[in-house]
Amino acid sequence: MNENEKVFMDYIQSKGLKFTPERKAILNHVFESHGHFEAEELLIDMRKNNKRVSKATIYRTLALLVKCGLLREVIFGEKHAHYEHVYGHEHHEHLVCIKCGKIIEFSDERIEKYQNEICLENKFKAESHRFQIMGYCEKCEEE
């Protein structure tokens, strides 16, 4: 059993919930491949792999995965939620290609330092931040 499963099981058990095949399938699928994904995308992707779970269960399980800290919700200027892994994933920022949707991650400690300065100046207590650059990835820029 990997680390993700362990975290999920612990959460499941602490809440008196059940570790069902559906939850297991979703958990595995989410951590097998995806960088960023949407609920609908996950559903379709699972179907392609003959893992048929209902939309309701997808949504219910994603909520659990967020609650137990394995996933994080991100919104990329679109109006629906995207998810990304938390575990084994240090904080990072995003480059979002506005043509093909590709997402490149990057991180740099300067951002954190900068955030602290800004917050001091504005008497603001930061909880989190998002730095996102929209533009064209190498491939789309060529075209």
Add this chain to the structure above:
Amino acid sequence: MNENEKVFMDYIQSKGLKFTPERKAILNHVFESHGHFEAEELLIDMRKNNKRVSKATIYRTLALLVKCGLLREVIFGEKHAHYEHVYGHEHHEHLVCIKCGKIIEFSDERIEKYQNEICLENKFKAESHRFQIMGYCEKCEEE
């Protein structure tokens, strides 16, 4: 006639559209007071000032204002559009209070410089960016 009105009129005329009282009222209201606002908010605010325009017209006019470059759409992690002024408004970033919703703007040329570096490293052609810090404003932090 102020600069905003001029820009809007030019656009209106170039497209063979009409400068109606409703459009004028919306234009004025948008640039009279608001920093950031939502369509619904604008509607309610206008009603308080006895400017009664329909929701449909609000949406249609906001779309025009975005097209002619006077407004910009921003999404703050919620799922509906917020708007902000473009004209006379240099690029800036946002501090968003997750308790009261207050938005503080700030700007710093380091962000631009930083963006350039990141893009070079990732072979990315930036069009725009967003740096947003979520947390608690001074007042909410005290409570």
Add this chain to the structure above:
DNA sequence: TCTAGATTAAAATTCTTTTTCATATGAATG
């Protein structure tokens, strides 16, 4: 005056997410 384009209120749409409810099942217990 004339008419393309605009307005309104209400209905419809769109799209994501949640709820319903009948049925099924994990896992604790006897």
Add this chain to the structure above:
DNA sequence: CATTCATATGAAAAAGAATTTTAATCTAGA
């Protein structure tokens, strides 16, 4: 191993929420 039951599932319906369309009526501006 069978029972029990709280919890889970699936399919479909409903909800939610923002935005757009409809259709009747109106009007700015040539």
